Amino acid sequence: MKEITVYARAGQGAITTAVIVGGSYFKEDKFAYAFPHFGAARMGAPMNAFIRVDENPIRMRSKIYNPDYALVIDATLMKSQDVFSDTKDGGIVIINSGKEYELDKDNIKIFTIPANQIALEVIGRPLGNTAVLGAFAAISKEITIESLESAILERFKGEIGEKNAVCAHKGYQYALDLKANEN
Amino acid sequence: MKVFMEGSHAVAEAVKRIKPGVVCAYPITPQTHIVERLSEMVADGELAAEFINVESEHSAASVVLGSTATGVRSFTATSSQGLILMSEVLFNIAGMRLPVVLTCVNRALSAPINIWNDHQDSMAIRDAGWMQFYAENNQDVQDLHYVAYKIAENKDVMLPCMVCMDGYILSHGYENLDLVEQDVVDKFLPKYDALYKLDTENPLTMGLLGAPDVYMETRYAIHKTMEEVLALLPGIEKEFESIMGRKVPLIVEKYKTEDADKVLVGMGSVAGTIKDTVDELRANGERVGLLRIIAYRPFPKDVIYEALKDIEKIGVVDKAISLGSSGPLHLEISALLQEKKSAKSINGFVVGLGGRDIKKETVKEMFSLLDEETKAVRFIDLKKWYKEESPIMVLEEE
Numbered sequence: 102m103k104e105i106t107v108y109a110r111a112g113q114g115a116i117t118t119a120v121i122v123g124g125s126y127f128k129e130d131k132f133a134y135a136f137p138h139f140g141a142a143r144m145g146a147p148m149n150a151f152i153r154v155d156e157n158p159i160r161m162r163s164k165i166y167n168p169d170y171a172l173v174i175d176a177t178l179m180k181s182q183d184v185f186s187d188t189k190d191g192g193i194v195i196i197n198s199g200k201e202y203e204l205d206k207d208n209i210k211i212f213t214i215p216a217n218q219i220a221l222e223v224i225g226r227p228l229g230n231t232a233v234l235g236a237f238a239a240i241s242k243e244i245t246i247e248s249l250e251s252a253i254l255e256r257f258k259g260e261i262g263e264k265n266a267v268c269a270h271k272g273y274q275y276a277l278d279l280k281a282n283e284n
Numbered sequence: 285m286k287v288f289m290e291g292s293h294a295v296a297e298a299v300k301r302i303k304p305g306v307v308c309a310y311p312i313t314p315q316t317h318i319v320e321r322l323s324e325m326v327a328d329g330e331l332a333a334e335f336i337n338v339e340s341e342h343s344a345a346s347v348v349l350g351s352t353a354t355g356v357r358s359f360t361a362t363s364s365q366g367l368i369l370m371s372e373v374l375f376n377i378a379g380m381r382l383p384v385v386l387t388c389v390n391r392a393l394s395a396p397i398n399i400w401n402d403h404q405d406s407m408a409i410r411d412a413g414w415m416q417f418y419a420e421n422n423q424d425v426q427d428l429h430y431v432a433y434k435i436a437e438n439k440d441v442m443l444p445c446m447v448c449m450d451g452y453i454l455s456h457g458y459e460n461l462d463l464v465e466q467d468v469v470d471k472f473l474p475k476y477d478a479l480y481k482l483d484t485e486n487p488l489t490m491g492l493l494g495a496p497d498v499y500m501e502t503r504y505a506i507h508k509t510m511e512e513v514l515a516l517l518p519g520i521e522k523e524f525e526s527i528m529g530r531k532v533p534l535i536v537e538k539y540k541t542e543d544a545d546k547v548l549v550g551m552g553s554v555a556g557t558i559k560d561t562v563d564e565l566r567a568n569g570e571r572v573g574l575l576r577i578i579a580y581r582p583f584p585k586d587v588i589y590e591a592l593k594d595i596e597k598i599g600v601v602d603k604a605i606s607l608g609s610s611g612p613l614h615l616e617i618s619a620l621l622q623e624k625k626s627a628k629s630i631n632g633f634v635v636g637l638g639g640r641d642i643k644k645e646t647v648k649e650m651f652s653l654l655d656e657e658t659k660a661v662r663f664i665d666l667k668k669w670y671k672e673e674s675p676i677m678v679l680e681e682e
Contacts, residue, residue, distance in 0.1 A: 127288035136457040160556030163643040
């Protein structure tokens with residue numbers, strides 16, 4: 102079983118992000134359970150959404166405390182939430198940010214993706230979720246970019262769907278280049 | 285059709301296939317997504333129902349009482365305070381033998397205000413004369429709605445039925461589901477044909493005065509019917525499987541109880557977390573199991589007794605508390621073992637109130653506490669407060 106946590110603020114589409122990830126796995130014939138945890142129910146309040154994935158139906162209903170993958174939609178949350186120590190050993194953190202992050206834990210990998218920048222260019226609004234997901238597909242190889250694109254187009258109809266799919270592809274390419282440079 | 289869908293939307297899709305003539309509800313979180321989606325379906329012409337907007341849950345329940353009384357299949361859904369506000373009408377619906385179906389998206393009760401999951405709402409109205417079924421996952425949620433109408437509208441039953449699903453955990457959780465096709469649902473669930481209905485051509489009255497010479501018999505009749513429902517459930521399980529092509533357990537589910545020394549008894553989505561923990565503990569050689577209760581009303585005493593009679597250590601997991609006593613499920617399981625003259629001592633655990641997360645560690649702690657002195661009430665995962673911090677939140681350290 103793989104576990105993924107989305108770190109965002111209420112209004113930043115954490116649930117949508119989790120549902121698109123779950124939907125991508127579903128398209129690859131996996132079982133997924135995507136669910137939110139609401140906090141104070143106010144715009145801007147920190148909130149998490151979670152995804153569990155497995156070859157078998159998911160039965161576990163608790164929140165996720167130590168994810169394999171952490172998707173940080175809003176990097177300012179890292180001031181109040183210790184994303185790095187939450188993440189499982191050997192796990193991967195993908196941060197929507199233009200800046201680099203220092204890590205005092207050896208066995209976690211960090212990737213920063215300027216996802217809001219990508220979204221501003223493509224959509225005209227700083228909604229980096231789908232670019233982060235493109236990067237997630239490239240880095241984790243958990244889901245293909247094709248199933249991600251198809252899950253995005255199912256969630257967002259028409260032009261906004263097309264633009265989000267472009268964001269995903271750009272995030273995907275950016276992360277592939279990052280990985281290539283790394284090697 | 286395989287889909288990846290939110291629990292609330294799975295309810296709406298099920299209700300669409302059930303084709304009620306009237307949908308009436310008042311929005312309350314975490315139930316809101318169900319009627320939101322149903323209102324879209326009605327507006328888009330996908331569901332030929334009258335969607336009635338009202339000003340409160342008391343009115344919503346009154347509307348479905350009235351519409352069902354005229355012989356029209358009706359649906360409503362609510363949570364928490366909404367269910368409690370409906371309660372006066374809920375007793376009337378049962379007393380008038382109206383087969384209303386209600387989805388209770390389980391949520392804690394105020395005060396303090398809390399929108400998160402537990403079972404205190406549906407437990408508070410367990411005595412209303414409604415059948416209650418608790419879902420473990422969203423496939424159950426969908427399937428139990430077809431079953432709910434099937435049983436409720438049976439002419440030998442004619443009682444309302446509540447499908448209980450855990451707020452957020454299921455209502456806001458997206459899962460892989462198999463959505464049943466319309467023609468299959470039509471085969472399982474025939475059109476509603478009321479036994480009695482309000483009709484100006486053939487006038488009758490419902491819910492009139494029941495003086496001491498008849499009232500008691502009306503309650504006895506409901507109680508008798510509830511008992512008879514238990515005998516009908518296995519047949520409905522069979523019919524469901526033969527038409528839908530998959531099983532839906534309606535009474536209890538035994539998970540690795542056959543050779544178990546220790547068994548936890550629980551209802552709803554916590555069963556999934558317990559199953560995963562059971563597998564983990566069994567991998568370490570512990571003989572543990574789960575008994576999941578699905579039908580809470582009627583209460584399947586004999587089946588529960590058969591499942592538990594050879595188990596050495598039993599713990600009942602309640603997401604509710606009868607304040608000043610113990611968990612409602614704990615009380616009933618203790619009572620039924622007493623009735624069967626079984627000397628077993630039953631531990632009671634209160635967990636997950638107001639959305640307190642129930643983790644694998646929570647489940648492991650309960651299994652391990654079964655080795656200690658028996659207690660009717662233990663709150664698990666409780667924080668400690670001291671008198672000096674707040675005089676009304678007292679919890680001395682043990």
